[in-house]
Amino acid sequence: MNGRVRTLAAMGAREFARTPVLLALLVVLPVYVIGVFVLLVDDTAVPLTIDGSVVNAEMSAFAAAFMTPVTVAILAGIVGLFLMQSSQAADDRLRLAGYRAGELVTARFGLLVVGTLLVTAASLAVALTAVTPELLGWFVLATVLTGLTYGILGVVVGVVLDRLPGVYVMLFAPMVDVLMFQNPLATDPPTWTSALPGHYATELLFAATFTTSVDGTDAVAAGGYVLLLLVLGTGLLYRTTAVE
Amino acid sequence: MTADRSSPPEHSEQRAASDIVVAADSIAKTYDSRLPFTRSVEVLDGATLEVRRGEVVGIMGENGSGKSTLMQILAGALDADAGAVQRAGTVGWCPQEPRLYDRLTVDETFRLFGQAYGMDDDEVREARDWLTDVLDFEEFADRQVRHLSGGNRQKLNLSVALMHEPDLLLLDEPYTGFDWETFLAFWELTEQLRDRGVGVAIISHIINERDRFDVVYELHDGHLHRQEIGADDEPQSRPTEGQVDCERTTPFVDDDAGGGQRATGEGSR
DSSP, rough: HHHHHHHHHHHHHHHHTTTTTHHHEEEEEHHHIIIIHHHHHOOOOEEEEETTEEEEEEEEHHHHHHHHHHHHHHHHHHHHHHHHHHHHHHHHHHHHTOOOHHHHHHHHHHHHHHHHHHHHHHHHHHHHTTOOSHHHHHHHHHHHHEEEEEEHHHHHHHHHHHHHHHHHHHHHHHIIIIIIIIIIOOOOOGGGGSSSTTTHHHHHHHHHHHOOOHHHHHHHHHHHHHHHHHHHHHHHHHHHHOOO | HHHHHHHHHHHHHHHHHHHHEEOOOEEEEEOOOOTTOOOOOOEEEEEEEEEEEEEEEEEETTTTTHHHHHHHHHHHOOOEEEEEEEEOEEEEOOOOOOOOOSSBBBHHHHHHHHHHOOOEEEEHHHHHHHHHHHHOOGGGGSGGGSSOHHHHHHHHHHHHHTTTOOOOEEEEEETTTTOOHHHHHHHHHHHHHHHHOOOEEEEOOOOGGGGGGGEEEEEEETTEEEEEEOOSSEEEEEEEETOOOOOOOOOOTTTOOOOOOOOSSOOOO
């Protein structure tokens, strides 16, 4: 990372740190969504369908594990969206002033990764008080991959939509994808739901939480999804920062 | 001898060509809508202009005539549908809406854009001290852009365009929100830049400023109409180098705007 990218990333981090509403959201939303859900559910066992097998789990543990990717996806998506929306016009000017597109893209995605890690850390801090995953490392990895997937989607949505419709999309998309279609309480989800962005990361997450082994292809596919979106997002960012 | 006689005009032409810091030739731009049942808006249609070193050029036209679009194309921030833009040297662009990072301070903004221009720390510090002194906003160095008043934000917007001492300055209504003292300081600065050989293009609405320009282009129906500012200050109606047909423009005073605006004699977009 050269000095110009470091400067740009550092300035971006300062902007991020000076957005108290967003920072508060990163703390409050995990507590609210994960914590309240855990408190509200009955302490009974529920049957979960994970990789085709049925596993019984405590409802509170299931709620914590289930709401973690939902929360991370929503928050990372909003971070990506705001990152894009708040800097796009100024980035154009900075590009004209002499910053190269590659430097801008690197700095912006670097900041997105930091934001996603923050969101993940905040959500895990709450979730791990209610659930002890069988395979913690894989659980953390799955959460990060979910965050990166939706964080980059937030950037993409931020390029093509204005702020208000963008926020709606980034609220509804994780709800529809992760909350509805990746729900392990559902025994027979439609085949096409496996093409949704959150599918492989949440499969990995549930296997890591409630079983003692994970399917490596889920991790590879989730990582592949992130890479694919990264290529798409990078292409879009290059295009939006293109100057003569 | 023949060769000798023909040399001066050639040299003169070469020198004149080398003096041009930006030349736009037959620029066309239409904003297409992505949505169905909405119309496209043709903004520029064969606009041609040039700015030379040490020349202060005004670009005028009524609201929505495409001045800012033209400026963005000249700066390289927007692609033209047709035509060509050639620039020589470094460019400083001051957009109408300050494109700055709201949550960075004035100092941080100077540092970041200084980095973009390839300036070292000392050069950035010198430029910051010079511009904040001339435009009188030194006391806001630690204030975030979003907490600046409109006028001070505009001072920073202008400073970012000026800080690397470019060969060409493209200013889109640069003094919006300036108080009178700063307005005068701006024009004093512009005179200094002219003397240093900087080419300056300014979008302006204020008719009383016409005397400050060497050349004024009026944008009307997508075409530019060049007017040399002479002793009688009569608007000359003649096409720009793209030889587009044009109509004679007439000055008028807009009562609502408190006077000082100028627009074309016929309705246009």
